[in-house]
Amino acid sequence: MRNGPTISPPLRPAGRRLRCLVLVGTRPEAIKMAPIAIGLSRRSEFETRLVLTGQHRELVDDVLDTFQLKADINLNLMRHSQTLAGFASRALNALHREFEKQKPDLILVQGDTTTAFIASLAAFYLNVTVGHVEAGLRTNNKRSPFPEEINRRLISVIADLHFAPTRESYETLLREGLNPATVYLTGNPVMDALRLTQDRGIHHARDEFPFLNADLKTILVTAHRRENHGEPLRQICRAVARLVESDPDVQVIWPVHPNPAVAGVVEEQLGRKERIHLVKPINYCSFVGILALCHLVLTDSGGVQEEAPAFGKPVLVLRDTTERPEGVAAGAARLIGPSEEAIVEHGTRLLQNELEYQAMSKAVSPYGDGRAMERIVDAILYHYGFTTSPPEPYDPFREPALRAG
Secondary structure (H helix, E strand, C coil), X not given: CCCCCXXXXXXXXXXXCEEEEEEECCHHHHHHHHHHHHHHHCCCCEEEEEEECCCCHHHHHHHHHHCCCCCCEECCCCCCCCCHHHXXXXXXXXHHHHHHHHCCCEXXXXXXXXXXXXXXXXXXXXXXXXXXXXXXXXXXXXXXXXXXXXXXXXXXXXXXXXXXXXXXXXXHHHHCCXXXXXXXXXXXXXXXXXXXXXXXXXXXXXXHCCCCCCCCEEEEEECCCHHHCCHHHHXXXXXXXXXXXXXXXXXXXXXXXXXXXXXXXXXXXHCCCCCEEEECCCXXXXXXXXXXXXXXXXXXXXXXHHHHHHCCCCEEECCCCCCCHHHHHXXXXXXXXXCHHHHHHHHHHXXXXXXXXXXXXXXXXXXXXXXXXXXXXXXXXXXXXXXXXXXXXXXXXXXXXXXXX
């Protein structure tokens, strides 16, 4: 898999360890970067520092607590009702100054957030090596998801090392002309995070949500994306209400995103419905437990599309496009959009047809085997000449998928 032009390893820093900054701005970044920060900190070759931009302040703290991590640098850039442009401009200036001060050999960014893109740009301006975790995801629609599709494409242009989570994302990067010697197929570190938390998560979820009836089928719902604000979110709410009203054996738990454009609509539509539990954002450990214990997932989240199949939970994706087609291709997820009728149709079938449910539940998760952190750390060591062989690429059919619940 590594045919093609090679690159000479960069010079190792003389007389000191590699200085690596791990960037985190949002909750999904914290979840996926936590195992990597832990893995780097265990290696004597690295001096690792965790940098928070504060893009999502409160939602990141509980993830770091779950993994017993503390930020070495917190820029606290979040502002009330911040705009993308406002945050991006503050982040570019702050990160440029911080990188000048820290003088890293390497920064690691994850995914497609504004934090990841702006950190990559700031590093490029200072000729600092950029490693991109979860590289190669595409919808090929620059406005869906917005602004993430453009962010991740621009990061791919800037980055020096690309850590692709799936075979499809790996091949996408090669089709886009990237040097194969810089692209590694690692699996997604979200699986590493699940492995580290699944047992505690189930215990925490049972303690935190005693009102959930263990004899009912639980539907976990998450919805927050900008493209679903307004009427699409209202359709999602109406569909959820119909699923519960039509089946007395069903209950819903919905951790409601704090964005007023989400929370206001969901509370208005579903706030007093029987067997629909609207809760505040769930800490990561308990969320993993709910995933393991639930029956079905409705979501517009990218990360949840990856997490749920690991536990054998069918996913109805409430979006018109997805950068994670592997789950759909594997049969673990269905891309149905935020349509009320589509949600009711597919949800009802999965709740009532056991054969259809089992077909999705038993699909092989294509997203990782819990060893992405190991491969990413090994790829960095290889890149800098500490080792002579690259890591073996992730193969979803060689390693068993994570299962729980």
